[in-house]
Amino acid sequence: MRLLIVEDSEELAQLLANGLKSAGYDSDVLLTASDARAALSTTRYAAVILDLGLPDGDGLSILREIRQRDDPTPVLVLTARGSVDDRVGGLRSGADDYLVKPFAFEELVARLAALLRRPGQLLGSSLSVSNLVFDTESRQVYIDDQPQLFSAREAAVLELLMRRQGRVVPKRLVEDHLFGLADDVASNAVEVYVHRLRKQLADRGAKVQIHTMRGVGYLIAEEK
Numbered sequence: 001m002r003l004l005i006v007e008d009s010e011e012l013a014q015l016l017a018n019g020l021k022s023a024g025y026d027s028d029v030l031l032t033a034s035d036a037r038a039a040l041s042t043t044r045y046a047a048v049i050l051d052l053g054l055p056d057g058d059g060l061s062i063l064r065e066i067r068q069r070d071d072p073t074p075v076l077v078l079t080a081r082g083s084v085d086d087r088v089g090g091l092r093s094g095a096d097d098y099l100v101k102p103f104a105f106e107e108l109v110a111r112l113a114a115l116l117r118r119p120g121q122l123l124g125s126s127l128s129v130s131n132l133v134f135d136t137e138s139r140q141v142y143i144d145d146q147p148q149l150f151s152a153r154e155a156a157v158l159e160l161l162m163r164r165q166g167r168v169v170p171k172r173l174v175e176d177h178l179f180g181l182a183d184d185v186a187s188n189a190v191e192v193y194v195h196r197l198r199k200q201l202a203d204r205g206a207k208v209q210i211h212t213m214r215g216v217g218y219l220i221a222e223e224k
Ligand code: CA
Pocket: 007, 008, 009, 051, 052, 053, 054
């Protein structure tokens, strides 16, 4: 599960990213509206923390674009604009929550957790393929109803594949999901994770297969 932080104060953005990391959330940090637009068009985030005053545009227009394409990603607006009109405007533009700077970090984390708990959006019920089940709320994996331990990154790949079971997931998407935009990624890193995941699933008796579609991506399906 990755978050996107859009915030042009690099210092605050880094503070946020580090704080959220210790609260258990990985995030990508972007400083401009144009970078945010590009990332949002290719990557699914669990939630977005959005500053409004950006050097190359207004966060509100990004928010409206997200909602115009029926993207349900939860958005928490984090801004210095604190008047009632501003807050109402933000919520009407499709924000799920609105927090005014300066803010208490604990409050941000609590509000974020509440957003991520909301049902019917990206997170929700459990995903299943054959005897493999992924609970998207507890992030627990089960095989034949037995809880299984996977690393956070392995679980992230599994979730992505299971959300699109029977369809090919582009390798690039897996890479974004695993490592975000900021990290330097070895060219075979995705293969390594998928290979490891495949082996663990087989060892533990999951009746599923992760197929490699050469040059395209991966697909999870019931074992034939
Ligand atoms: Ca700003």
